[in-house]
Amino acid sequence: MADDGAFTIGDFCEWASIGRTLAYELINRGAIRAIKLGGKTLIPKADARAWLASLPAYRPQTPSSSREAA
Numbered sequence: 001m002a003d004d005g006a007f008t009i010g011d012f013c014e015w016a017s018i019g020r021t022l023a024y025e026l027i028n029r030g031a032i033r034a035i036k037l038g039g040k041t042l043i044p045k046a047d048a049r050a051w052l053a054s055l056p057a058y059r060p061q062t063p064s065s066s067r068e069a070a
Helices: 009-016 020-028 045-054 063-069
Strands: 007-008 034-036 040-046
Touching: 007 009, 007 045, 009 020, 009 034, 009 040, 009 045, 040 045
Parallel strands: none
Antiparallel strands: 007 040, 034 040
């Protein structure tokens, strides 16, 4: 598969549109797997896709439900 491989932290952050701090928080709490190659931290692309797929779906609030929450 052409999409196999791994992201560097910087590439993962760009791909996921998140910051480095959040990326390391996800790694430290076990939400996403990282591996070390020498001094580099890498995130396997399959693990990145699985993490993204595990996120909850966005459910927009209807105008009436947002008024009820206020």
